Amino acid sequence: MFGPAHQRPVETGTGPADAALDIRDLVVRRGGKLALRDLTLRVGRGTITGLLGPSGCGKTTLMRAIVGTQVVESGTVTVLGLPAGSRPLRSRVGYVTQSPTVYLDLSVRDNVRYFASLYGRSAREATETIGAVGLTEHTTRLARDLSGGELGRVSLACALVAEPELLVLDEPTVGLDPVLRAELWERFADLAAAGTTLLVSSHVMDEAEHCGELLLMRDGLLLAQLTPAQLLEQTHETSLEHAFLSLIRARAAEVRS
Ligand SMILES: Nc1ncnc2c1ncn2[C@@H]1O[C@H](COP(=O)(O)OP(=O)(O)OP(=O)(O)O)[C@@H](O)[C@H]1O
Numbered sequence: 199m200f201g202p203a204h205q206r207p208v209e210t211g212t213g214p215a216d217a218a219l220d221i222r223d224l225v226v227r228r229g230g231k232l233a234l235r236d237l238t239l240r241v242g243r244g245t246i247t248g249l250l251g252p253s254g255c256g257k258t259t260l261m262r263a264i265v266g267t268q269v270v271e272s273g274t275v276t277v278l279g280l281p282a283g284s285r286p287l288r289s290r291v292g293y294v295t296q297s298p299t300v301y302l303d304l305s306v307r308d309n310v311r312y313f314a315s316l317y318g319r320s321a322r323e324a325t326e327t328i329g330a331v332g333l334t335e336h337t338t339r340l341a342r343d344l345s346g347g348e349l350g351r352v353s354l355a356c357a358l359v360a361e362p363e364l365l366v367l368d369e370p371t372v373g374l375d376p377v378l379r380a381e382l383w384e385r386f387a388d389l390a391a392a393g394t395t396l397l398v399s400s401h402v403m404d405e406a407e408h409c410g411e412l413l414l415m416r417d418g419l420l421l422a423q424l425t426p427a428q429l430l431e432q433t434h435e436t437s438l439e440h441a442f443l444s445l446i447r448a449r450a451a452e453v454r455s
Pocket of ligand 1: 229231251252253257258401
């Protein structure tokens with residue numbers, strides 16, 4: 199029932215240059231084990247794509263390949279029309295890892311202002327971005343005095359302030375309360391509406407409803423690329439969580455038969 203994603207490519211344009219991401223036959227090995235097994239996918243610009251799957255399925259590895267920090271065994275990764283990791287992409291692609299990358303001895307404001315200055319953004323834009331991640335009340339606090347969730351949001355603000363064309367976010371909502379989580383998803387929707395492409399990983403399916411399209415992974419394989427509505431429709435389920443499980447079982451049955 200569910201063919202591999204590359205049998206049903208998403209129509210986002212006429213060639214790799216039109217897509218935010220164009221990945222073909224990507225194979226990555228980590229620690230002697232295949233972490234990505236022949237992935238092919240395309241992601242259109244100005245979209246929010248959820249990268250979902252259980253821990254260890256290869257989400258971070260795929261993100262690393264997209265931002266150009268992962269050695270790949272074979273295949274191609276084209277980002278905004280250029281080879282992943284190429285120099286012109288540095289200011290056009292933002293990557294927020296699971297471990298916050300901020301200067302602990304600087305305040306929230308100085309961290310975000312520093313990244314703003316690197317990308318030619320103003321102090322006012324830094325202040326606005328701090329507001330967008332819900333940290334206005336903590337502007338003058340040192341990063342080292344913040345909670346894990348707050349620190350993650352500083353890291354996110356440092357990436358957001360650069361206004362990259364492609365924003366790759368590895369589990370950005372982990373440790374956030376439901377209100378803040380909802381606000382961040384609203385912010386992501388605003389960014390996508392303004393033309394930014396977002397690739398957002400999560401291992402919880404309830405995030406999937408915020409995404410225009412889903413990449414569902416398991417054991418280094420891309421099980422499917424489809425919209426949340428298509429996932430529900432194809433599995434005849436009412437919850438995305440159950441739908442993903444149903445898809446995994448259907449795929450396992452296909453492999454056995
Ligand atoms: N530094 C490493 N050296 C060797 N193998 C690694 C390394 N990092 C990850 N792996 C392996 O690569 C595979 C994919 O890992 P990856 O971190 O991409 O998964 P993930 O889906 O992002 O997991 P999580 O949701 O837990 O972050 C796993 O089998 C993992 O054990």
